[in-house]
Structure formats: C-alpha cells, structure tokens
Amino acid sequence: MSRASGPRSGDAIFASVERVNAELFTLTYGAIVRQLLTDLEEVEEVNKQLDQMGYNIGIRLIDEFLAKSNVGRCVDFKETAEMIAKVGFKMFLGVTASVTNWDADGTCCSIVLEDNPLVDFVELPDTCQGLYYCNILSGVIRGALEMVSMKTEVTWIRDVLRGDDAFELQVKLLKQVPEEYPYKDD
Numbered sequence: 001m002s003r004a005s006g007p008r009s010g011d012a013i014f015a016s017v018e019r020v021n022a023e024l025f026t027l028t029y030g031a032i033v034r035q036l037l038t039d040l041e042e043v044e045e046v047n048k049q050l051d052q053m054g055y056n057i058g059i060r061l062i063d064e065f066l067a068k069s070n071v072g073r074c075v076d077f078k079e080t081a082e083m084i085a086k087v088g089f090k091m092f093l094g095v096t097a098s099v100t101n102w103d104a105d106g107t108c109c110s111i112v113l114e115d116n117p118l119v120d121f122v123e124l125p126d127t128c129q130g131l132y133y134c135n136i137l138s139g140v141i142r143g144a145l146e147m148v149s150m151k152t153e154v155t156w157i158r159d160v161l162r163g164d165d166a167f168e169l170q171v172k173l174l175k176q177v178p179e180e181y182p183y184k185d186d
C-alpha cells in the first residue's frame, strides 16, 4: 500500500494518536455540557452539575494521581497547590498552570491556566451567559483535595470564554482535617 506522505515514524504516529485522543476528549466534554444545557435548561444548574461531576471524578482520580506521580506528602498547602498546577494538570490535561496571588497566611491562591484544552473549538452563544463551561475542573480539584484531608472552596476568577485573558481558579483552604492513624496503639 502506498502512502502519499510516505511512511511515518513511531513518534509521529504516537503524537498524532495523542492529538486525536485529546481532541476526542475535548469534543466529548463539549457534548456533555451541551446535553446538560438541554436537559437542565438553567445555566446555574449546569454549573452545579459540572462541579458535582468533577467532584465525583476528583475523589477517584486522586488515587491514580498518587500512584502514577509517585510524589510524597506535601509539607504545606503551598506545595500542594504547586503539585496540582505542575503535576496534576500535566497528568490529566496535558498542560501546566502557574500558582499566584497567595494571601498572607498561605491558605488562598490562584491557579492560572494560559492554555486549556477543554475549550478548544468552543464558543459560547449569548444564551449561555453565566455558564462556567470548565466548572468540572473546580469540582475535580475540590474532590481530589478532600481525599487528602483538605476541605477547599474553588471558584472561577477569570474565564477566557467570558472575555478574560486567562483561566484563573481561586483555591481557598477552609479546613485541614488531621488524618487519623488507622491502627490503635496498645
């Protein structure tokens, strides 16, 4: 069989499979949001549902994150935020983010995404004003952190689909629940 462009190396094939997977993921997420908009009608309800879906994913995804990344425990919330931005986003979304806007006591920061594959090909119609299209991400972070004993509140500060220059998620640590040692000392 002849190919117009000639044989491709294993790397090139791997890269194009990865690109197709990423596009499929982006389009699938878009189809989910569209279906929710049809079913739930109110954008506020869609925001809630996406956050809840993300939370349900986050509480499971943390195991995969810890197993695959092989990272140790973070010493503080600052290290945890960097871990999410540099390792977590890279692992699950293929991009890295930066951590900024720390408050004085180190319990609130922003995770800023310049590049967000979830919104490739996306343009929101006027009827979707108020939609936080990527709300699944806030839920994922909240769910994952809850499984490592951190109760957080995650809110969107900037959103490119709403005309901002980047995606910015504020992550606020509300409570750090001390982990109980699972065995009794005799």
Ligand code: MYR
Binding pocket: 062, 065, 072, 073, 074, 075, 080, 083, 084, 088, 089, 092, 093, 137, 140, 141, 144, 145, 148
């Ligand atoms: C620890 O101290 O136990 C480590 C905690 C690391 C938490 C990292 C959570 C990763 C969440 C990934 C979010 C990806 C969003 C696409």
